[in-house]
Every structure is written in C-alpha cells, then in structure tokens.
Amino acid sequence: MQPRARKTPSSRPCRLLFSVLAITLAPAVAHAEQARIAIAANFIGPAKELIAAYTKKTGDTIIPSFGSSGQFVVQIEHGAGYDAFLSADEAKPARLIQDGYGVQASRFTYAIGKLALWSPTPNLPASEATLRAASFQHIALCNPDLAPYGAAAVAALKALDVYQSLQPRFVMGMDIAQAYQFVQSGNAELGFVALSQLHAHPVGTVWLLPQFLYPPIRQDAVLLTNGAHNHAAQAFLSYLKSPEALTIITAYGYATP
Structure with a gap:
C-alpha cells in the first residue's frame, strides 16, 4: 500500500489577501500625481522642507527647479513645461497672467x-x-x-x-x-x-x-496654464497657505501676508 500524498497548504488564502491589498492600495497609487514647479532661488531652503512635508501628506511628487525669477519667465514664455511658479516678486506672475501663461485669479503672496x-x-x-x-x-x-x-x-x-x-x-x-x-x-x-x-x-x-x-519684496505664486488641470500643482499651492506651511516659511525669516 503506497503512502498517501501529503497535502500542501492551498495558495488561495494568499491570493485572496493579495487581491484585497491591491484593491485597498490602488486608489492611493492612482490618485498620486506629480507637478513641476519653478521656484525662486532665495526660497530653496523652505521649499525643500515644504515639499517634503507635502509629499508625506499626499504622496504626490513635486519636482522643483530653482533659479532666477527672470530666467523662469523667459523659459515659461518659450514653452517650458512648468505647472506652477513661485516667483521672488509680484510683477512677474502678474505679467504671466496678463500674457496668457498664468491662470487668472490664482496669484497670491506666499512670502515677503x-x-x-x-x-x-x-x-x-x-x-x-x-x-x-x-x-x-x-x-x-x-x-x-x-x-x-x-x-x-x-x-x-x-x-x-x-x-x-x-x-x-x-x-x-x-x-x-x-x-x-x-x-x-x-x-x-x-x-x-x-x-x-x-x-x-x-x-x-x-x-x-x-x-x-527698498520696496517690499512680495513673493507671489501663480498656477500656470500648463498646470491648470494638474491636481498636484493646485494642491501644493493651496498647501502653501496652510498653518503648517506658514510656520515653516516664517521659520526661515520671511514675513507672511
């Protein structure tokens, strides 16, 4: 009489658990987005801290580029794919809106x-x-x-x-x-x-x-037309107005509106 074959544990429970996890995690992955943001060079320190805090909260990816505000305006006017712009002044975002590169009514002062x-x-x-x-x-x-x-x-x-x-x-x-x-x-x-x-x-x-x-250095942010439908860009600009973000900004020596 031959010995009975040993039964191995069924893989069905494992497959079921994996399916449940996939369904649970899918919405978080699906809704995570990314945005490219041009940021004035004076704001490098707080921007890195703000981006880290925002990413931890949302899972979105913010891709920053740092440089002079004037150079960014030229790049944006020549088709650079930025979704939002954090300028070192208020004149340049206003000009971008006037020339059709910025979203009307999206401009606000994020730091002074x-x-x-x-x-x-x-x-x-x-x-x-x-x-x-x-x-x-x-x-x-x-x-x-x-x-x-x-x-x-x-x-x-x-x-x-x-x-x-x-x-x-x-x-x-x-x-x-x-x-x-x-x-x-x-x-x-x-x-x-x-x-x-x-x-x-x-x-x-x-x-x-x-x-x-010297004249007040009112630093304005603007949502660019390229990012008009970018959730991450819109949400990050909204985050800059939050109490948490304002605490970080003032810790670096800026005044806020």
Whole structure:
C-alpha cells in the first residue's frame, strides 16, 4: 500500500489577501500625481522642507527647479513645461497672467522677503558704516534685471547714496544663490543675500536692511496654464497657505501676508 500524498497548504488564502491589498492600495497609487514647479532661488531652503512635508501628506511628487525669477519667465514664455511658479516678486506672475501663461485669479503672496548684508569676515562687519567706508574690494549681489533681490539691493544702495561709488566693486550673480556663493567662497568679502539663506547661522555678521531702503519684496505664486488641470500643482499651492506651511516659511525669516 503506497503512502498517501501529503497535502500542501492551498495558495488561495494568499491570493485572496493579495487581491484585497491591491484593491485597498490602488486608489492611493492612482490618485498620486506629480507637478513641476519653478521656484525662486532665495526660497530653496523652505521649499525643500515644504515639499517634503507635502509629499508625506499626499504622496504626490513635486519636482522643483530653482533659479532666477527672470530666467523662469523667459523659459515659461518659450514653452517650458512648468505647472506652477513661485516667483521672488509680484510683477512677474502678474505679467504671466496678463500674457496668457498664468491662470487668472490664482496669484497670491506666499512670502515677503527680507534683504540682508552678510559678511563672513570678522574684521569687516556687515553694516551701513562698512558700505560707506568701502574698505573692501568686492561686494556681491544678484542681477537686478533678473532677480528681485538684486533690484532691492540696488534700491537700497541708491537710497544710501553709495551706488555710484560702489558699482565698480560689484560681483554680479545670476540669482541670489550665486550671490551667496560668491561671499561664501571668498570671491567677495560681503554681499547682499536673502535673510532666509542665513537660516543655518553662518559665521560672520549680518545687517538686516531697514524696510524703508527698498520696496517690499512680495513673493507671489501663480498656477500656470500648463498646470491648470494638474491636481498636484493646485494642491501644493493651496498647501502653501496652510498653518503648517506658514510656520515653516516664517521659520526661515520671511514675513507672511
């Protein structure tokens, strides 16, 4: 008499469990979307933190590009596939809406920037007196034609009546991130940066320029026509108005509306 064949456990319960899990997880995967967002260079620090927090909440993928606001406008006008734009000023998003590249009524101020003079050199403190004494070879700022923080720096220098005398010492960055790098690398002894860039408390001294020396830097966001039907882009812009997002933004030294 031959021994009876041993029965193996049925795979049906495993298949059933897998099917249930697939049905449960499918909606979350199906609704996760992605958006490409152009972001002004001064906002790199908070943007990375905001994107991480938003992604954790929603599962959406936000693909950021950082650079000068002026360059982004040119790219958008030439068909770059961004879904939303976080500018360093309010004029550029307004212009994009007027020219048909931005969604009407989507524009809002997500942060109000602050301009700072930074010197990592202990014997060259960042101050109005240092600007007037001009005891340095180079001072960094970003291109005022492309970057609003550069325009704010020029306005402040003119208000202090030192623009003409200091102009030969300018080291010009394409955006505020490059201006910061010029100072950090020693290519300029001091420079105009966004206060938010100093969030990590670098060595040296910082002079927060009085608001009356330059026009307010109201940084506006806009949903672009390319992303008019992109859920992730719309939801991320809405998230920027949430209490959680505003807490992150103000922690980097920005004011909020």
